[in-house]
Amino acid sequence: MRILRQGLMLAAMAAAPASAQVADLRSADQFRVCADPANAPVTTRDGTGFENKLADYFGQLLDRPVTYAWFPSGMGFITKTLRAGTCDVVIGYAQGDELVQNTNHYYTSVYGLVTRRDGDLARVDRLSDPALKDADIGVVAGTPPATHLARNGLAANMRGADLFVDRRVQDPTGDMLDNIRSGDLDIAVMWGPLAGPLVKGDPDLQFTPLLHEEGNPRLFYRITMGVRLEEQEWKRELNSLIRRNQDGINQILHEAGVPLVDDFGKQVMP
Known part of the structure; x- marks a missing residue:
């Protein structure tokens, strides 16, 4: 998955200025989300998943309607959605994966x-x-x-x-x-x-x-939003929203029943 079509994407990026490509891909009037349509309780086509609710929240903050590009999670997800330009953000993405550019973690x-x-x-x-x-x-x-x-x-x-x-x-x-x-x-x-x-x-x-496990691998992980590799301005905009609205994000997650811990693995209570 890590090398899936990377050569083709890098060649395409080199063929045109990054600023032009970003302008062509990112929507200016919609909050376009890449998501799995059947990944309850995270995302669902009927909008009941907690990431659906986070998408609605960010859509309100940006004053843009939320739209989705649906594709099953797993092999090909990023290639068929984010990199294809049919959407602009993956709401939940583990920190550190090289297929996307990660925002700051939001939980x-x-x-x-x-x-x-x-x-x-x-x-x-x-x-x-x-x-x-x-x-x-x-x-x-x-x-x-x-x-x-x-x-x-x-x-x-x-x-x-x-x-x-x-x-x-x-x-x-x-x-x-x-x-x-x-x-x-x-x-x-x-x-x-x-x-x-x-x-x-x-x-x-x-x-x-599991708050008491010792040794690697660790059992707690930071979750970010994923954007295209070249979209620095978009990442900074999302980072600003995350920083200024962390309490609202936490409320949605707590209400959904998502267990939260801090960066040291200590439980964060509602």
Whole structure:
């Protein structure tokens, strides 16, 4: 994914002045968002995801209507949306990926544990807990918690879900939650912005952030907005909006149930 069509894009950038290209691509009268149409609770075509609400908020701040370029997340997402010029910003993007230029981060979140509220594992808050020795543990393959589970001797306990799927036809997050409810899984390690909103208010399930894990990889990550590599002015404009409206952003995230931590991994309460 990191080298996907980069040579072609760099050649195109060299063929025309960056300022002209930016002027041609970025809309001056719409807030055009690149998004997955079926990535609940993050983005959905019906506008109920928390990133949809953040898009609405930024559209109001910019006094522009929000429009979307829809494409499934995963391979080809940036190429088919942001780089194709059909949209101008990816609302949620992990800091440090070279496919986009990152804004300043607008929140930091953390992986955590989903359990039944009345279950034997409801008090577990770290992956080294001996109570996990005989547990069936759901985890998305290739994610940082899988490394911690293996380090703690729990590789055989892991029940993996795929990382890159077309969420229009597959729902690994929802499947794991259903399996915890049914007892097919005892516990799941999940990314907070996915699990937190889905578990919020659930009478049967709870989310416990993993705030005490030691060693790498870390389990909390900064989330930014992604823009095209050459769009410095647009990045600065978004950075200014993020800085001046952080309280409003946090309110939307807290109301959605997204677990927030500071840059040191300490929980930020509503």
